[in-house]
Amino acid sequence: MIRIEHLSKKFGDLVVLKDITTEITKGEVVSIIGPSGTGKSTLLRCLNLLEQPSGGNIYIDGVDILDKKTDAASIRQKMNMVFQSFNLFSHLSVIENLILAPVKLKGMNKQDAQTKALELLRLVGLAEKANNYPDELSGGQQQRVAIARCLAMEPEIILFDEPTSALDPTMVREVLSVIRRLAKEGMTMAIVTHEMDFARDVSNRVLYMDEGIIYEEGSPEQIFDDPQKEKTRTFIQRIRCYTCRISSPDYDLYAMNAEIEAFCEKQILSKKSQHNLLLLVEELLQLYRPYLKTMALDITIAYSEKTERLELICESAGQKGNPLDSQDLSDDLGLMIIRNLTESISYQWLNGKNRLQLLIKTNLT
C-alpha cells in the first residue's frame, strides 16, 4: 500500500534521514520507536508531504506522491495524521471540527457530514460532547476528537506522531484504547510512540530507527525480546530498566526510593517485591558506602516480564574486590538480609569494573 524507497531528508547540512526503505501493507499496524532526534517525526512528515524529502521515492498504491503532478491535498486525505498536540480548531465546536474538512475538501453535503461525525464521535465515546468546544474537554478527550476528525476524512492510513505523550498518565489509556479498536477493525496505521507495552501488543511490525535509517525491524517479539543489534538492545534495555549513579556517600536515599517505587509500579511488581527491592538497595548502599567517597556506583534494576526475573546489577570502578567479601564489616546483618532476599549473587571483575549481579527472589511470601 505504501512503499518507501531510499527516502532521505536533510535540513541544511543536517542529514536526518539517510536511506529509508520499507513497505506498509494494507491492514498493517507498524510502530516506529527509537531515541529522540532520530527522525521519526520527520519520516511521518515526509510521508504526509508536510516536509519535502531530499531524495528517494514514496508510492501509495503505486502512485508516486513526490511526482509534481500529484496533488498533496488528496494525498493527505488518503493518509491523515494525528499529532501530539491535538491541533483542534479552538473556535469551532467538536462537531464543527469534524465536518469542516469533509465538507470543504471532499465536497460532502453538510447533513451527511454531520451524521457521519456523530457516528465517529460515538466510536470514540464522545457523542455527548458534540457541541462543546475543545477547551472544555480534557486532553484525552481532545485527542480522541482529533482521532475522530482524522477518521472523518476516511483515510486509508493514519499516521500517529506520539499521540499520548502530551497527556497526563491518567488519560493515556482512553486514547490508546481507541487506537487499539481501530487496529482490531483493520485500519492501516503507522504509530510513533514511546509507550512500549502498547507498541508491543498493538503492532504487527516494529521499526527501530537510529542513525537516520531503519536500524532494525521485526515482529514485536523479535524487537522487544530478542533484538539482534547492539543499539537496539541498548535502547530496549534502557526502557525496561531503572538505572542510577551514586557518586557520593551523601546520596538521597528517599529520592532514590521514590524512583524505584515508580519503576515497580510501571512494571506492575507486587508490593512485597517493591519492599524487598528497596530493602536490598539500602543494604547494598550501606556496604558500598565506604567506597563512595572515591568512586561512583552504577545501579541497574531490570525486570523481565517474560521470565519474571528481577535483577539488580552494581557496577563500580576502583580497586578490584567484592564488597560483600569485605573483612571490615562490623556485623553481618546487612549480608544476611541480602542473602535472604536473593536467589543468587555473582561477582565478576569485568572491563576494569567490579560487577555484582543479584537475582532477586520474587516468590517470597
Added chain:
Amino acid sequence: MDLQTRTENNAIVITISGRLDTVTAPEYEKKILELIEGGNNRFVVDFEQLDFISSAGLRVLLLMAKLLKEKNGQVRLVNVKGNVYSVFEMSGFTTLFKMENSIAAALATLI
C-alpha cells in the same frame, strides 16, 4: 519516622511509626540513649505503625538490648508484623527479642 513515648506501669512505652532505616536510625538511637542514661530500664517498643526496617534499624535495637542488659533492664517488642517481621526472620531477630501481641501483654511480662 515519628517517635512517641509515655510511661505506663513504671515502663517506658515507645511508639514508633514510619521507617527505621539508614536515615532515621541515628535519631532513634539518640532518643533511646537519652532514655537509658536517664535511668529508665524497662521498655516496650510498639511497632504497630512501623512500615519498614533495615539493618540500620536492627543495629539500634541490638544496641538497646545490650545497654539494657548491662543495667539489668528489659525490653519487649510489640506488634512486629508484615515486612518488619520478615526482616526479623531474615536476620534471626525473632529469637533474639521477646515479642508480644499487645502492649498490655508486654507490660505484664516485665518484672
